[in-house]
Amino acid sequence: MDLRPAEVTSILEKEIESFGGASQMQSVGTVLTVGDGVARIHGLDNCMxxxxxxxxxxxxxxxxxxxxxxxxxxLLGSASKVREGDTVRGTGRIISVPTGEKLLGRVVDALGNPVDGKGPLGTTDADLRPIEQPAPSVVERQPVTEPLQTGIKAIDAMIPIGRGQRELVIGDRQTGKSALLVDTILSQKNTGGGDPSNPEQVICIYVAVGQKQSTVVDIVRRLESENAMAYTIVVSASAI
Structure with a gap:
């Protein structure tokens, strides 16, 4: 069968048009070693x-x-699932977490993914914020001018804590550190009636690192029973 040049050109143009979308380049590497929650990867030449x-x-x-x-x-997940020789893919995205009022009342993991079974957060890409940000300068920071009421008279009277102040709580195991912090969260209901839309309401973030999941569940249940989750976010990076 003889084909004219115009027909050949037409066939080629149709084949080109029917070809899939533009190809995407993706950085791929291989796990060399893994241990103690850290993986060494070879091949991610363009990694950021x-x-x-x-x-x-x-x-x-x-x-x-x-x-x-x-x-x-x-590794931000179970290291037991990662093996030497596994393929690793770069996303080309700086690690970010969702932020905003939609996180109030929710329990999320370290990456901001909901783990409370209440469905997606409803956040958008505009709500994402990189985990590494330049710290505000001293001039940019709002001065500490009023106390943060913990609800514990011994603390509020003898060693008051300023709202916006950083405070370290140190103690041995089973001495009530978590109970002290939970009681402080419950006391913040008095700042704005527990209404997060009230500008006077203190927003609380409880971060549980390495705690048992059952302990985190008990804390969330107590906060819910006291209607404190309305102005609280729980971040759970719990142990198994």
Whole structure:
């Protein structure tokens, strides 16, 4: 069968038009070693500092150590799911977490993913904020001018804490550190009636790192029973 040049050109143009969308370049590497929650990865030549990396088994990590021949990555999930030789994919995105009023009353993990079974947060890309941000200068910070009432008379009278002040609570195990902080959260209902839309209401964030999941559940239930979750966010990076 003879084909004229115009027909050949027409066939080629149709094939080109029917070809799939533009190809996407993706950075891919291989796990060299893994241990103590840290993975060494080879092949991610274009990896950025604080870039979010994806591992098999829905495990994610963040690149923190960029070397000439490998990348050091801190795993944000179960390290037992990651094996030497696994394929790692770069996302090209700096690790970010959702922020805003939609997180009030919710329990999220370290990446801001909801873990309370109440559905998605409803946040958008505009609500994402990189985890690493330049700290405000001393001039930009609002001065500490009023106390934060903890509800514990011994503290409020003898060693008052300023609203906006950083305070460290130190104690041995089972001495009531968590109970003290939960009581402080409950006391903040008096600042604005527990209404987060009230500008006087203190917004509380309870971060549980390494605590048992059952302990976190008990704390959330107590906050809910006291109607304190309306102005509280719980971040749970719990132990198994």
């Amino acid at each position: 500092m604080n870039e979010l990396l994806e591992f098999p088994g829905d495990v994610q990590g963040v690149a923190l150590n960029l070397e000439e021949d490998n990348v050091g990555c801190v």
